[in-house]
Amino acid sequence: MNGSTNNSGWLGDEPDVDEGSQPKLEQPEAGTAGTGTTDDKGKLPKSTVACQLPEEHGGKMMTCILPILMKIGDRICQMILVINIWFYSEIIITDVYMYMMIQEVIRGTKDVLSLAQGVVYWQPPKPALDKVKELVWEPSVSRYGADEGLPELREALVRKLRQENNLHKSSVMVTAGANQAFVNLVLTLCDAGDSVVMFAPYYFNAYMSFQMTGVTNILVGPGNPKTLHPDEDWLEKTLRETKPTPKLVTVVNPGNPSGTYIPLPLLKIAYPTEVAGFGAQLLKIQDNIPICAAIISQRLALYSLEVGPEWVTEQVKDLVKNRAIVLEALSPLGDDAVKGGEGAIYLWAKLPDKCVDDYEVIRWLATKHGVVVIPGSACGCPGHLRISFGGLLEDDCRVAAARLRKGLEELARDGMVH
Numbered sequence: 007m008n009g010s011t012n013n014s015g016w017l018g019d020e021p022d023v024d025e026g027s028q029p030k031l032e033q034p035e036a037g038t039a040g041t042g043t044t045d046d047k048g049k050l051p052k053s054t055v056a057c058q059l060p061e062e063h064g065g066k067m068m069t070c071i072l073p074i075l076m077k078i079g080d081r082i083c084q085m086i087l088v089i090n091i092w093f094y095s096e097i098i099i100t101d102v103y104m105y106m107m108i109q110e111v112i113r114g115t116k117d118v119l120s121l122a123q124g125v126v127y128w129q130p131p132k133p134a135l136d137k138v139k140e141l142v143w144e145p146s147v148s149r150y151g152a153d154e155g156l157p158e159l160r161e162a163l164v165r166k167l168r169q170e171n172n173l174h175k176s177s178v179m180v181t182a183g184a185n186q187a188f189v190n191l192v193l194t195l196c197d198a199g200d201s202v203v204m205f206a207p208y209y210f211n212a213y214m215s216f217q218m219t220g221v222t223n224i225l226v227g228p229g230n231p232k233t234l235h236p237d238e239d240w241l242e243k244t245l246r247e248t249k250p251t252p253k254l255v256t257v258v259n260p261g262n263p264s265g266t267y268i269p270l271p272l273l274k275i276a277y278p279t280e281v282a283g284f285g286a287q288l289l290k291i292q293d294n295i296p297i298c299a300a301i302i303s304q305r306l307a308l309y310s311l312e313v314g315p316e317w318v319t320e321q322v323k324d325l326v327k328n329r330a331i332v333l334e335a336l337s338p339l340g341d342d343a344v345k346g347g348e349g350a351i352y353l354w355a356k357l358p359d360k361c362v363d364d365y366e367v368i369r370w371l372a373t374k375h376g377v378v379v380i381p382g383s384a385c386g387c388p389g390h391l392r393i394s395f396g397g398l399l400e401d402d403c404r405v406a407a408a409r410l411r412k413g414l415e416e417l418a419r420d421g422m423v424h
């Protein structure tokens with residue numbers, strides 16, 4: 007402890023702690039803090055614990071001191087709980103999490119339409135929702151299930167991958183979404199200080215997953231300026247020359263945020279078909295975070311798969327209309343400025359050269375024109391925008407697109423006039 011706390015009376019018999027008092031936060035100088043058992047009545051312990059993560063590795067420590075009341079037998083005792091939290095300084099210096107930032111941009115702005123979030127506007131199929139409605143009273147949906155997911159859902163997913171995606175050697179673990187799946191992989195495959203590879207424009211949450219877990223040596227490779235596909239030559243050179251060799255290469259297909267589709271031959275660059283102990287490590291992480299994805303969601307996923315692929319194909323037809331509407335709205339930026347949209351629900355657009363600060367542009371579009379999109383800086387590409395065309399029904403999409411077009415026309419002509 008760094009001695010700044012007045013400890014007198016903390017272990018006295020009669021409680022004199024204000025139960026509502028806030029825990030004190032201290033940030034002692036690195037290397038001076040520790041915890042231990044109490045050696046003197048009424049005094050906090052001297053430093054007894056060796057530092058686990060020395061500062062030369064970027065470690066910093068925060069000490070939380072929490073006054074608590076504890077019932078021992080029929081006596082109430084005052085105690086303090088000292089929690090030393092070591093963290094790598096880089097872990098907390100992550101990029102701003104995008105959806106929080108977007109919420110902040112639109113807070114207080116009335117009538118904003120979103121072309122930001124990467125979602126589709128439809129709900130799961132009605133027959134699947136109806137079945138789930140009947141399930142809520144079933145005890146199993148309020149319990150944990152197998153960490154790796156419901157066996158019948160995993161089987162259905164492996165079947166789907168074989169029949170619809172021509173993937174024949176899949177094994178599946180069910181997670182609470184793709185973001186969690188990605189974090190599971192990073193925690194399994196990487197250690198703090200490793201280097202990894204991504205390509206710009208990259209998916210912002212994946213970048214932050216690396217940062218949060220201490221993988222701060224993120225080598226960002228270029229995309230082909232025409233196609234936005236990963237630059238193979240750069241990758242080969244980087245893997246050959248970087249020592250130690252980067253732990254993993256991240257490629258997102260279909261692309262987010264680019265919306266592009268990388269053809270199969272390019273994807274076959276290299277990946278291991280088997281990694282020893284991989285499944286067991288993944289399970290360990292799963293068991294420590296959600297234990298299992300919510301059972302009710304897994305049952306909903308299973309019932310949705312049972313409806314068959316035609317249902318999704320039908321839904322996607324509407325997205326083709328939305329894409330045409332949004333593409334037209336981006337035309338003030340010029341033909342070459344817009345890419346993607348063939349693989350996923352995103353278009354990727356280059357702003358006029360004079361618009362370097364894309365964060366400012368998205369704030370201006372939200373406040374002046376009532377439409378919100380994602381800034382390219384969040385994906386490693388300042389001066390660009392990601393526009394999602396999946397989240398709105400056609401009529402709303404038309405309104406949002408008209409606002410976007412008006413804003414971009416103004417931007418190209420006069421700049422950001424407030």
Ligand SMILES: Cc1ncc(COP(=O)(O)O)c(C=O)c1O
Nearest residue numbers: 124182183184185186209258262
């Ligand atoms: C590459 C990628 N990872 C993660 C996500 C987030 O997915 P989820 O909502 O399933 O966590 C998305 C969403 O579009 C994505 O494109």
